[in-house]
Structures are given as structure tokens and as C-alpha cells.
Amino acid sequence: MALFQNTLLSIAEKAQQLTCALGEESAALLNNNVDNGPFDGDPAIPPPSDEAWDLAQAMVTDFYQMIAILTPRHIQTLKFSFAASLETAIGIAAHFRVADLIEKRGGRASVDDLATDADTDANKLTNVLRALTARHMFVELETGVFANNRHSRTLLGGHGAPEMIESYALVSGKAFDGLLPVMTDKSAMHSIDPRDGAFARAVGVPKGITEWIMLPENEAHLAQLVAGIPWLTSMVAHRIVHEFDWRRWGPTARICDMGCADGGIMSLIKAETPSLHIICQDLKATLPMTRQTFALSHPGAEERNEVEFIAHSYFDIQTTEADAYWLRGVLHDYTDADCVRILHTVANQLQQNPQARVLINEIVKPSMVVPEHDKDAPASNAAVRTQSAFLEMSSLMQLHTTAFLAGKERSYDEFQLLFAQAGYRIARYHHLHLFTAIMELELVQ
Template identity: 25%
Template sequence: MSGKAEVLALLKLVNQATNDALAAYEASGEDVPSLTSLDTKSLSSMSDNLALKKAVRLLEGASDQLCATLAPPANTVINRVVPYDWACMRVAIHVRVADVLSEHPDGLHVDELGPKVNIEKGKLARILRLLATRHCFREVRPNVFVNNRLSLVLRSDNPLSDLADVHLHEVYKAALVLHENLSDPVRGPSYKATESAMMQSVQGDGKITFFDYLKANPGRRETFARAMFGMGSVMGTLAALEGTSGSLFPWADYKTICDVASGVGPFSTALVRQVPGVKVILCDLPEVIGQAKDLWSKDHHDIIEAQRVEFVPFNFFEGSPPTGLDIYYLRNIIHNWPDAEAETILRNVQKAMRPGSRLLVHDYVVQYASRIEGDISDLQEMAPEPLLPNFGAGSLRMYGQDLTMLLTYNAKERTVRDLADLSNRAGLRVVKVWDIAETDIVELQLMTGD
């Protein structure tokens, strides 16, 4: 395909994706929000909408490839090297600029804003102007800034702010030593969680894991816990419960669903509410299950009264969840662990399964950047040409998450082939991959199952 033909094809995809996004808003009865909107209720209203997520994935990929095709390479490469958005975001989050501006909907001059956040006014203006150029905050008059739709999620009461903070504080420090970590003769070849780049950056002696670090730093542990609620919004986790005409997993066909390493059960709450007749079993460490019981007793007492939820303490490294259930659901679990530990988790769940049971692994599932045929990776949805088969920039968060797993745990997001090989060693096989745009659900069954 010639360069001009590729550009025209990409323009067609941009137009298609834009129309699909508009249609998703219309079908949901939602107005397309303006970037200037200060409506906090709309911030998450479409975060789990599958049609919108697929449209935006295509739009992000096609738009980025279009710019990369037409721009001189120097422009694109330098744009990749000097995106200081992250440093400016860190400042804005830590001094709570969005919180202060929430009290000034008509805007606040940096002469007044600077003293309120304890940042010199001239430097603050430059930081906020860069962010406003990236559509986060608005400069409504010279040196006068207001919140907008993007900056609202940086407020301290939004868990996305905590998620950003974890990346900007811990993960970026690890990224700064990635080269040194990879070049180290001991740490470089290692997949031990104690020898990850993050552990090198915060502690250095190879004796603790990230989870140990959180236990030793209660403030950061609380931030991380809130961040995981924000992660659910980014991933659009509840898109797993959306869909028609069999386009998503048929939850209603099953009666008992075990949420393995469930936390307090945010996914199971939505599942029980949306799928009549299903019973969920939350399984996690005893202290987490205690928190879940308290939360459900307070906010979901009707579900407890109807006996549609059960709480079971267990450790997935030391034993198996309740046996003989229909579905075992693992969300954002095995990506935290290198292969040896991940295999142990899968094997322990496998021991609880019966013929007909399904294990659902809900994670980012990495795609190759090249097209291949005749491989199990064909189970994943691929982007139309001339896009990269993995949707290019439309999947950047997935590859960012993969590097976050490497930096933090020496673990990874896996390809379908990775998951198939790992599952086979645990006595399971891949049946199907359910595409949820941002993430995938990989369906597994027993090697000898139906």
C-alpha cells in the first residue's frame, strides 16, 4: 500500500470510529461531553460502555498512525522523548491544584493560586499551561486557570488521582533505573519479585517485594488500595457484563461463580445486581474477607439475606477455592506474578474445578505488533489494515501496564500463547478469548473437560 493510500485508509477508519463513538453515546442516552464540562457525574458514566471503548481504541490507533505517517520522523520521535505531562501531573496531584480550582469555577490567577498550593506563580503557570495544552485544565485568560473534564479526575476524592500517583511516585522511580536493572548480571536475567527495578529503586538489597514495601509504608498502601478502584475504571472492568446477542460471556448460563482473590468484591457486586439467580463466592485472605463481610453487610444486606453471596478465606498459594463451582474468575491476579507463581495459582484453582467448570482470566492480553496466522493468538480480535494488528496507540495502556508489571513485580501481561502454555502446564486449556476492548477474558477449561 502506498503512503497516500495508507493515509486515505486511516482517514476512513478515523471517520468510522468517530461515528461509532457518537452512536455509542446516543444509544446510551448520554450527551457527548464537552472538554470544558465540570459535571462530575458524567466522568464515569461511559467508562464501561463496550461499544465506546472499541470505537476509541480504533480512533486512538488510527489517529496516532496518521500523524506518525505524515509528520517528519524527528517530530514524532522527540514527541515520544519529551512528554513532560507526567512530571506536571505529579506536581498538580501532590499540591491539589484541582481541589483548589474546584472552589473557583470561573478561574483563579496564578498570583492567587500559587500561594494556595505553595508553588512559585511563574513556575506554576508554566506547568499548568503545558497541561492545558494537553487538554487537562484550561487557561481561560492569560495566567488564569480553571478545571475541565480531564483535570477533575486529579481531585483528591477521585481514585484515578491515586492511580496516577502510584505510577508517578513508585513506578516512574523504577523506570529511571530500568536500564541499570536490566544490565545488572544478577537482576537482569532474574524474574524474582525481590529483584525488580522497583525494589532496586526503593530498597536495593533484593530482600523484599512490592507487597512487603506496601506493608512497611501504610500511607502508600492506602493510596494503592484506592488506586485499584481507579484501575477498574481505566480497564472498564464492568464492560465484561455488557453486550447483546452473545457478544460477551454468558454469565446467566451459570449459577455459581467464585471470585478468586476478590478483594472486597466490586466486580461481584455488579454481577449479582445484573444477573438474577447467580450466586457469588468471594475468596481472599482472611483479613480481606473480613473487610468484604463488613462492606456487604452495610451496603448489600439484601444480597446476604437472599443467600446469594458467600465469603471464604483462603490463600491461593496454599490451597484451593471451594470445589465444583461453575465459574472461577481471576481479575488482575496472575499478571502480578512470574510464571512459577502464576502456574501455582492456576493449578490450585484447577484442582477445584469439575468437568464443565470454566476458569476466566481477566487481564490485559498482549498482542504481537505483527500479523500471524495459524496460531492460537488468532483467537484475539485484530485491527483492520493498515493499522497495526494490535491497534497501535489504541492499545498503549496495555503495553504500559505490561511494563508496569515488569518494573514492579518482575511479572508481565501475557499473550494468548503465554497463557495457553502456562495453562497447559496447570492442566487447563484455552477455549475462547472474549474481547472487552481495553482488556480480554481468556476462558479456560480442564484438559479433559467438555
């Protein structure tokens, strides 16, 4: 059969399987007009099984293929060159808090009223909103009258989402202006140092975004980013806390977070399994922030010796005994040689305790390889499991990260090679439902 029929069949079959996997009641919530659907993390809706997540994501992959099949090729190509319109539109909608303005007007609002409330031009605001409604973000109930839907409600204030979306779209999104200049500059193209990266090039200062945002003149951007972190963390952290078995080394296992930053993830893991012993390691200057997180979330835990805060560089030999050494978002900041140095620092601990593991939590760069003999198969067949979930989303995300953070995102094969260089192998690969994976490392004997 041709690609069109194969893809259509794949979507139809998966739709049936998904309805069974979710159950009729949850499947009825696969809808943009409800508050929350089955995949939105609403505790009132039964959590979808792994099978349901996989089916839903495979269907999305097939739908993208179907869109490509059905779109005239000139238009499909042109669409890519206009894609920045979407980023700008969502950034502007977040900036003006359009979702909140609609709610304040009773749940539906004319664009004239919205423009008055936002103190902007109604015609331009209509253009912004129509770019979004065409992608099912907000809904136009009658000409020029807009309401929220399931997706635009994400932009309601109070949880940091509009701040984070605006920051991503309009601040870190600037980095894209610098990507081509970096990629054509022989002195910078191979560097993974944020000071040589696209963001630095775009803002014209040799600083990555984490340094740039600390400059006094960028105080407002920093405040916005900080406001958005809880929203982002809650979405991502949920996967880490619930999709990995943190009790597998026993209820009182020792979990050591190397480069723990604010300690947000460990504090959530501790909340889920209070008996775990948590060790937060970071540079000395960061630990007051980590302590603050735990003081609020687990008062008295440090005094009861349930949580330790240790100033330790992950380039120094690890002297703390633990069952698991957790490195989240660390390796992608470093060259292969530096990653090998970091991994070597823990090897002595794993030699003494072979049950202990190094847990690497990173985006695993996705790809969609379509071999010649399989070119008429639905796209979902090509999305392998040993990569970040949500192929389309994580493909965009790894490019966004490359542009705004620099560093080096790696594929599964690249990780395997890197770990082998450091004397480790992947004992287990944990595919999380959103964006990242946990690779569990053991020493090669």
C-alpha cells in the same frame, strides 16, 4: 497509496462510521469542553456499542501513526526522552489539586492565584500546566488563565482520582529509575520476584511495592493508594461487570473468586445479579477485609448463605464446587511453573462439571506487528483483537506494571502455551474495552 494517504483515509472513513455508530447526538459530545463524552461512562449518555468503541480506539491508533508521520524524526525521538515531564506534571497537578483550586475560584483562575492557593511558585506552575494543556488536559483561556476541561475534571477530588494519579505518577513511577539497573544485573534481570524488581531497586530496599507500602514510614503513601482504589476499581470493574455475561450458567450460578482480595469485583457482580451465589477465597488474613466489603454492600448476604468466605490457597486442590472460577490479576504474579500448579488445582472440578470454566482476567500484552508487505497500511490494521484494547495505553501500562509490580505480563500466544501446559485451552476470548481481557478456559479432553 503511501502511508500518509492510507492513514488519513482510514481516519476519515472511521470518523464517518463512528458518527453513525454513536448517533448524531452522542457524536456531538466528542468534545473536550463538555463534562462527559460518550466513552466516559455517564449514565445520561447512551452507552456506545462495541463497534463504536472499536472505531474510536482504532482512530486513536491511527492518530498516533499520523503524529509520527508528521513529526520530524529528531523531534519525535527527543519527545520520548522528555516523556517523564508528562508523568511529573500530572502528578504535581494532582498533588496541588489544581482542578479543585480552579473550581473554587469560579471555574477560571490566573496562575498567580493558583500558585498562591497551592503555596508554590507561579512560574514553575505555569510550566507544569503548559505541559498538560498542550496535551488537552486543562485549557488556557487567556495567557496565564486556566480552566478545567473534560479531562482535567477527572482530577477533581472526592472520588479518589487525584490520589491515585499522584500515587501512580510520583510513587510507583519511581520504579522506572530501577528498571535499567535491574535489566543490566545478571542476577536479577530474569527474575519476576518483586523483591528483585525495578521498584525495589529504585527505593533501595529488597521489597516489592506491596510490601514496601506496608512499612510504617510509608503510611501516607498507603493512605493515598487506598483512597484511589475505588476510583480505579469503578473504572475497570464496570467493564468486567457489564461486558461479560455473568448469568450464562443460570441466575443462581456459583461464582468462585480465587484470590479475591477486598472482594470489590464480586460485590459489584452480586449487585448487578443478586441471585448469583458468590464464593470469595483468599488467605485467612485477607478475609476480614472481604467480609467488610460485603457487610457494607450486601448486608445479611452471608447469613442468608448467598455469599461464602473461604480461607483457601490457590496452590491447594480446589474443593469448592462452582460454575466459574475467577482469577483476576493472579497469574501475572507467578512464573509459568507456578501458574501451571495453580491451574491444576481446579482441573478436578472441571472434570466433574465440564460446563464449568476457569476465567482468567489479565492484561493481554499488546503488540503492533507490521509485516513487510503491509508496511503502508494504517496502524489500526495491525492491532489484533486478541490483546488488550487501547494499544498505546496498554503498551505503556504493561511496562509500568513490569517496573512497579515486577511479575510477568503475557501475550495471547504466551497464555495459550501456558494453558496448554496445564491441560486447558481458551474456549472463548472476551475483549474488554479497557486494558484487560477475560479468557475462558476449558479442559482439553
